[in-house]
Amino acid sequence: MRYLTAENIEKIAIGASLLGAGGGGDPYVGKMMALSAVSQYGPIKLLAVDEIDDDAVYMPAASMGAPLVMTEKFPKGDEFTRAFNRLGQYMGTTIAGTFPMEAGGVNSMVPMVVAAQAGLPLVDCDGMGRAFPELQMTTFHLGGVAATPMVVTDERGNLSIIETISAKWAERLARDQVVEMGASASVSLYPATGRQMKTNGISGIVTKCEQIGEILSQPQKGRDWQLHNLKKLTGAYHLFDGKITDIERTTRDGFNFGKMIIDGLGEFEEQSMTIDFQNENLVATKNGKIIVSVPDLICLADMDSLLPSTSEGIKYGKRVTVLGLPADDKWRTTKGLETVGPRYFGYDFDYVPLENTLAEV
Template sequence: MSVYDILKDWGITNYQVIDKKAIEEITLGASILATGGGGDPEIGLLWAYKVLEEGKDIVMIDPMDIPDDILVASPACLGAALVLTEKPPNEEVLNKAIETLETYMGKKLQATIPLECGGVNSTVAYAVAGELGLPVIDVDGMNRAFPELQMTSWATSGVHASPTVSTDDRMNTTVIDTQDDDLMAESIARKVAMSYGGISWVATYTMTGADVKRTSILNSQSIAWDVGKAVLEARKGHNDPVEQILESIKNTRNIEGYRVFNGKITDIQREFGGEMNKGFSLGKVIMEGIGDYKGQTAELDFQNEWLNLRVDNELKCVTPDLIAIVDIETGEPIRTDIMRYGYRGSIILISAHERMRTEKGLEAFGPRYFGYDFDYVPVEKLNEKQKQEAK
């Protein structure tokens, strides 16, 4: 049965065929929304290109069109982003994880869902869907990237990460089932990834179509797609990519984004993803202002992803709201795993999706969870003065 047979069986006639140009745009947009994390986008992108070159179809569908009783899951990468570049996957690894998950569940998957907007974990869901002849659904669990498995709108809305199947490039496979304890699932999955050498490939978050609609960040892939299109159009027309990104977010989500800083990286305090850090890359970055921001200093905390931003010691953004640093001229995202002294970028702030701002969400991935001694304050409140001045 082909993906089109599945759609016909579900009565779906409205779908989007994802070609090479589309997957490039989606990957770029997701990498920008990934808040500095999500891994190397080239790995997932090249995999998706390979699937398309083999004549397989990648098809994306609207979440509101899917049947309530189907079974879906998220194929993803878990572990240290720096290790990923040294140990890229092949299709057999995730195929093995999915087959094991299907055996454990006693039911075949009928669609894939991206775990996050991330350089790898968005695109992997498309590649796997194409490999297996399944549709990919226009959702994810964050509309950004986060370092831990339980940091999703799914988990905070009662859909759990268990069972999770973890596989490595030697086909070692582990089934993790902690029932409704998502923190325990994350802890075990992290230890497994470290035992595998720092990286693992997982099939996780099995849920029904009804759960997808109730708990996901709906149409998040389309949001990323529009951001990617906007940046590529800006490059073509030699326009300001930051303005194009902010306009795209305004059009798709009807919210204001903020450009709050232009600067260059002058200091990096970073601990790489070793055993002591559970595979995370974490630390702090200092940027000195340039142009209109000359004389100002920006300080960013990160754990795989950017978490908090201070400008001249004034808090400007805290997790789960989004912080993106993009190249001033090209709009290319500057990730935490590739940043270097002297890199120049614009800092953009975007409010998190409302499903990420719930009370349970802030407990699971707000600033206090990461050990910071302050409460969450919405980015729009922290930047009220700038918004008023812009008017």
């Protein structure tokens, strides 16, 4: 057990944004919400998974919708805790703590806001180890934990409670509501016991985000030092350096969809990379060959500072470094690939682990 202060949050926000793989929301928005909550309510207690009660109930809180919308449609500030508290009331149970459902610049920070406002601990665990665009795309779903009951609410105070027969139905029904709420809303879902978290969650994610942020917060040590230590910590591969020369982006059905083209620089000069995204980066093609696909992570960072770049923050002319990170083993199972593999997203090819593809290049 330890306490998270403003200094910890600054680093966690950076690391979470990288693991968001282009999605998970704007890290500045998320960080400022968490810093404000800690300033008002004090440090947040962080518990390791092995410190939580097997029979107690824990619930995440998150933002759902198109991340680009949140850069203009800011949260009011109380809707995350409203969703969290209302779900606990509906279930008629005492909630022992909260945790992030995914890694990302906003959705790693939202549970910190709830923890500070509600005076509850945050658990060092999540349900993805990265960010994904749909509600059923969690390791809790893979383990048979129900997504519902679920609360959806917005900054105006509209609120609904959903119970569904599957996590995919929760995604479909909640997504329609989120679109009507302006393509961004607050949710609480996947209530889980401590035992279910230990079995199905990805442990240590908050600490890992902080460790990544610690590395990326030291530009004075040089880019080579940062890349070396990032690879050592995460198993990352340095895939590409280049300048974004074309980008298409649209918001529909509560998602950000798009494609970017990156022309190589330095050792990658005269080469090209294309990346498709749906909130998160899905597939990277280098010189016409697919080299990385979901569930492995495709992460963009500023080419000089290595600070992460989200899909809504990139623009024409930006110089970026592209990193590939292996997904958690839970995603590389048959059910994991059925849920988040390339064929789920409409691509006509099977998943090949990042490290295997790169060995063939």
